[in-house]
Amino acid sequence: MMRPPAKRASDPMALLFTVLTWLPLLALLVYLFSLRPDLQRLSAPSSVAFGALIFATLCLYVAYWLGLKGVSFYQTIYFLCLLAPATAGLGSYSLAHVRMLRLARLKE
Numbered sequence: 001m002m003r004p005p006a007k008r009a010s011d012p013m014a015l016l017f018t019v020l021t022w023l024p025l026l027a028l029l030v031y032l033f034s035l036r037p038d039l040q041r042l043s044a045p046s047s048v049a050f051g052a053l054i055f056a057t058l059c060l061y062v063a064y065w066l067g068l069k070g071v072s073f074y075q076t077i078y079f080l081c082l083l084a085p086a087t088a089g090l091g092s093y094s095l096a097h098v099r100m101l102r103l104a105r106l107k108e
Contacts, residue, residue, distance in 0.1 A: 047094040053087040 009017075042051070060079055063071040 042094075042098070044094060044097050046090055046097060050087065050090040050094045053083060053090060057083050057087060 008014075042048070057080070060071075060076055060083070064073070064076040
């Protein structure tokens with residue numbers, strides 16, 4: 001004898017929880033676009049490489065979350081162990097470069 005199917009939430013309740021899940025991401029994006037960042041300070045090669053590493057990390061997360069073929073848990077951890085030190089090092093270096101540019105601008 002087959003088990004009866006599990007009870008599911010109603011459609012309005014599922015929609016409510018979906019909206020509540022996406023709301024923090026939407027709020028973050030609205031906040032980030034309201035900052036109007038000065039991208040001229042990020043023109044150094046180290047800053048561009050740091051942004052590329054952040055993007056690669058986010059792509060790795062998305063590939064794992066979507067369960068894409070060839071991206072298992074252990075492969076994700078392996079690639080994160082390779083990306084994390086490079087991201088931290090380049091992030092520190094590029095922030096120091098931006099700080100140096102800011103101090104040079106203040107001295108003028």
